[in-house]
Amino acid sequence: FLSPTDDPVKYPYLTYDNVLVWRSFLILADVYEHFGEGEKAGKLTAKAARLRQDIQKHCIRQGPRGLMYAWSVGENGEYEILDQPPGSLQLLEYYGFCKKDDEVYQNTVRTIHSRANPDYxxxxxxxxxxxxxxxxxxxxxxxxxxxxxxxxxxxxxxxxxxxxxxxxxxxxxxxxxxxxxxxxxxxxxxxxxxxxxxxxxxxx
Known part of the structure; x- marks a missing residue:
């Protein structure tokens, strides 16, 4: 498994990558809806909703400033707190995954832009x-x-x-x-x- 920097990852499930998939499902659903494929659009919208729930369930972890989005998670509860600019968690709000004033998102951004980020x-x-x-x-x-x-x-x-x-x-x-x-x-x-x-x- 590779990260947005094309480097190997510590844990296989990346929050940013899964948010991209979530957003892609919604975009494809809009395309199907536009061409009258309502059933296919509905299935993709439902998949996006399930994926969003899973991201919220598994990828929000305790960080240095409170609950935040982890960079990556494992199958047994492991997680990693960091960020990579080519696929930054700061973009979650830009993609529409959360609101800018969401506390978990704010904690994430504050951590990214601080010495709590090991790579700042x-x-x-x-x-x-x-x-x-x-x-x-x-x-x-x-x-x-x-x-x-x-x-x-x-x-x-x-x-x-x-x-x-x-x-x-x-x-x-x-x-x-x-x-x-x-x-x-x-x-x-x-x-x-x-x-x-x-x-x-x-x-x-």
Whole structure:
């Protein structure tokens, strides 16, 4: 089993991955409904509801700030508290899985953006969540802040950060904002462009 960073996982059931499947079921249900396949749409909607219940039952665990979404869980009650920017739990609200003011979600985000997160890049101008795969501030983490976090801070940091000569990259130096790993990261560039558009439109 691989995580969103393509690295092996400690426990096989990832909260983020299951939320993506939940969201995919709902999108497919809408497609079937649009084409008059009501029965198929209903089955997918029911599967999504069951999956959501299972995520809430098995993936909410005790963390450093109270109940929160675990990164991954095992079959015998094991779980792991961490986050990976390529598939961050901060996006659960963005995908519609929970509300922004949900206490469990808030505890999750507070943990991600704190020293309680073992991979948080806590020094320098460009402090942001990182991960073991690349232990430097991730540009994607700052992009998520544009969607549902500290938008003003993220906009200011992007104004300062030279990135990869103005091109989105995987991670940046915590002090200078210059590319550290993953130069010319196309996937990140697309998501960053979307996040900037959302942030600027909603700020008008």
């Amino acid at each position: 890049a806590a020094t320098g101008t460009f402090q942001a969540p990182a991960c073991e795969h690349a232990p430097f501030p991730w540009v994607l983490s700052l992009a998520y802040e544009l969607l549902n976090g500290d938008r003003k801070r993220a906009l200011k940091l992007f104004e300062k950060a030279p990135l990869d000569n103005g091109i989105a990259c995987e991670t940046i130096d915590a002090d200078t904002g210059w590319v550290k790993t993953g130069a010319a990261f196309a996937t990140c560039a697309g998501f960053l462009a979307h996040s900037l558009a959302v942030a600027l439109q909603e700020s008008e």
